[in-house]
Amino acid sequence: MTVYVPAGARHGERLPAILNLHGTQSTGSNQLHYSDMKPSADAGRYLVLAPSGVIPAASGFAWNVPGVGTPPHAARDDVAFLDQVIATAVTSLCADPKRVYGTGYSGGGRMISAFACHRPHRLAAIAPVAGLRAGRPDPLDPSRPDPQSCTPARPVPVLTFHGLQDWTNPFQGGGSEYWRYSVPAAQQRWATINNCASKARTVTLTPQISKITYAGCRHGAEVVLYTVADGGHTWPGTPVDNGNGTVTHEINANQLMWRFFQRYRVHPNQAPAAPPG
Template identity: 65%
Template sequence: MKRRPVLVTLSVLLAGGAAVAVTLPASAAATGALTGLAGKCVDVAAGGTANGTKVQLWTCNNSAQQRVSVADDRTIRVLGKCLDVTGGVNADGTKVQLWDCFGNANQQWVYNSATKDIVNPATGRCLDAAGQSSADGTPLQIWTCNSQTNQDWVLPGGGGPVTPSPSASGAACNRTVQPGERTMPVSFAGKQYQVAVYVPAGAQPGTRLPLVMNLHGSGGTGSGQLQYSNMKPTADANQFLIVAPSGAIPNASGFAWNVPGVGTAPAGARDDIGFLEQVLTTATSTLCAAPTRVYGAGYSGGGRMTSAFACARPDRLAAIAPVGGLRAGRPNPQNTAQPDPASCNPARPVPVIAFHGQQDTTNPYPGGGSEYWQYSVPVAQARWAAINRCTTGPTTAPVTTHVTRTNYLGCANGADVVLYSISDGGHTWPGTPVSNGNGNTTQEINANTLMWQFFQRFQLPA
């Protein structure tokens, strides 16, 4: 069995002076042939540059379509585009294609000079020549790492010793919080709050992990949201952290969030934008969260708060997933059927995946309802598509008997906007086994699984 040493990132300089990146041996050349099984080269089919072009093995011929660059942002580039795991799908056999470079998780690659494999960290799978074939035209895919020769690669320059350098995920850390559900003290505005957190089973103390901030609905608590959303098994399976803070405005048996621009907060109410920012800052140090892989999710009022936080601090969340609460700013006072564009105008595109039941009577899918709600869920999605400068959509397709998916694609920085609509769904979290008494909870899809598949495609700029 191959021994797996520590992997590191080394900056290199490409032709034209652009600083780019990959995790690679210190002595490797930056640009040239990337060779695999039987000495064949990684090759772009027919030298095409369209998004989705096949990446394959081919007899080496020193053509431009075989001149590969490994980069300091952990991308692998050829013909000005990136090797990309199609759709970010975490499954054996998912094809590797050529796509515009966004640096998202499905375009990240880590090379190990001892094992000679190239791993996509988001999926944990290896770059693989399909079917262990070395024939010209053999497509490249991802597959469970298995130490077979069709997963052996030699970088441009032939490889060499591994040289340590800082991790792209942030400075070294040592997580002292043990796996399981815990609390984390957070100091803000002269007060200390105990925030519910979850560290996945098997988490290594010195490894920075992605983080999902999971916000409760009005009347709930952070610990209650951990139970209701049932996100912990997904965190265990995919090795991400969860922080679940609580609001501070008393509401029923729990708390509500101070969502900017809607309703009337009590005098002296906590600034929850500032508070949540402090939660994320504390989690980066205390929980060893990877600062570029932080995501936001939330239910109902927590979905509204997640939306508002993304509007105000798009530099802190790589993507968001509101459940039963997607908003894009407050209702426009002049026309409440539309959002007020001035109340949500983030400086960078924010990828969005949302879930909403069409039988929701709390935050009605077609709009109306409470003063804070008013405009419809599709209108909220369309506004995010405009913010993200999407060029195609909306396109809607069935997913299951009662679920459809509406996509806006071709967005700036790859920041797609996706909505799952559940025709028989209530004000509920899809896939959770916990009933909240707010209508039907679909089991046809699992929001946690789908949002994580979406999240792992994105990361913040380093």
């Protein structure tokens, strides 16, 4: 596992941590580079935990996302693995167990979504990039999430980013078997899980960027989606061109998710702190 410790961290200091999961055919170290999270970690003084999947995929690995596809025989249980990653970070790296957050790109976004479904007590909030899911597609109607496949025992605040020109994980769904339902359907399902108000509020930030928010949620666990009209299968704000379409620099995913994360702690019966600033 690749770990980044922010500049100036003091020995024994309890720091927040972000679990940052790579996309399919990549690795933890590649994800740390692609997401360009080191500067944000230095500014926010948080650890970055970037483990690798175990299923071979091209020159990298894939995650064993529960309920999706047919993994190789005896593939690692990646929900249990990520649980252990967090436990190790808390005991050995002085991560603050109340301030562990999750993000991931593409297949890593699908994996962190699934982990939040199965281990909601481990994560104070999640922010998948180009990969938000809310359980497997319903076998009876793949255009919607199967409500029985994601039933967390506590609300999980969700922030996500998705390009409308993403042809790998299309915004409107379709494509691979694990990607049958749309991103708005995934957002709406998380809003239902979090007992949010039934209607979302949409704000146009720029001609290319819109912000869609479900508020009024249990324990303040908002569900927020940034859409990028010209965005591809990419990480907003990264300087790295991965060849998967336009990268927006009108917003920066790392800065926005860290601002969002700071509002939340793992306190099942407590509302989030007020936004900083």
